[in-house]
Amino acid sequence: xxxxxxxxxxxxxxxxxxxxxxxxxxxxxxxxxxxxxxxxxxxxxxxxxxxxxxxxxxxxxxxxxxxxxxxxxxxxxxxxxxxxxxxxxxxxxxxxxxxxxxxxxxxx
Amino acid sequence: xxxxxxxxxxxxxxxxxxxxxxxxxxxxxxxxxxxxxxxxxxxxxxxxxxxxxxxxxxxxxxxxxxxxxxxxxxxxxxxxxxxxxxxxxxxxxxxxxxxxxxxxxxxxxxxxxxxxx
Numbered sequence: 001x002x003x004x005x006x007x008x009x010x011x012x013x014x015x016x017x018x019x020x021x022x023x024x025x026x027x028x029x030x031x032x033x034x035x036x037x038x039x040x041x042x043x044x045x046x047x048x049x050x051x052x053x054x055x056x057x058x059x060x061x062x063x064x065x066x067x068x069x070x071x072x073x074x075x076x077x078x079x080x081x082x083x084x085x086x087x088x089x090x091x092x093x094x095x096x097x098x099x100x101x102x103x104x105x106x107x108x
Numbered sequence: 109x110x111x112x113x114x115x116x117x118x119x120x121x122x123x124x125x126x127x128x129x130x131x132x133x134x135x136x137x138x139x140x141x142x143x144x145x146x147x148x149x150x151x152x153x154x155x156x157x158x159x160x161x162x163x164x165x166x167x168x169x170x171x172x173x174x175x176x177x178x179x180x181x182x183x184x185x186x187x188x189x190x191x192x193x194x195x196x197x198x199x200x201x202x203x204x205x206x207x208x209x210x211x212x213x214x215x216x217x218x219x220x221x222x223x224x225x
């Protein structure tokens with residue numbers, strides 16, 4: 001099983017600041033990594049697929065990078081609606097498409 | 109627009125059964141794999157089961173294998189999850205999601221399953 005580790009567990013930032021979230025895989029997942037955003041009481045929403053591609057309707061302030069085992073989600077300038085939990089997910093090891101434990105971005 | 113609406117959750121005793129449903133609209137349901145993903149209270153996401161577009165290929169997480177059964181009715185644009193021998197650790201919000209090459213690209217709002225005596 002491919003294990004995903006996310007860091008930090010919590011990121012405390014102010015609106016307008018840059019957020020950098022990390023996801024590390026226990027073995028290579030190539031570029032088969034996605035990022036999801038989940039707000040309290042809501043379902044997750046797909047943000048980024050295949051490491052660096054924004055899903056439909058996702059603002060340009062969200063960007064993804066990386067390949068192999070190390071990946072980054074960057075939010076260039078935090079908007080109030082961006083404070084949420086972010087999960088990475090690998091689809092390299094079908095069908096066991098594991099999720100990371102999540103990074104909570106909260107308001108400083 | 110794509111809509112997924114789950115139903116069927118509730119309170120059930122350990123060892124009991126429950127059947128979840130997911131009604132899909134806004135896309136050609138029979139073209140897509142579908143999945144069930146769950147989230148225990150205050151915890152992260154765990155995939156539970158996948159089913160191919162025709163229903164011929166099915167996968168389960170080890171944690172539910174032998175107890176849960178996924179199925180679909182393409183004529184009714186519906187996805188199901190039959191859950192038997194429920195345990196306290198199955199308590200979670202259960203989401204249905206559309207599976208695409210991009211990822212799980214659309215999710216329902218979820219239905220809460222609580223297993224408690």
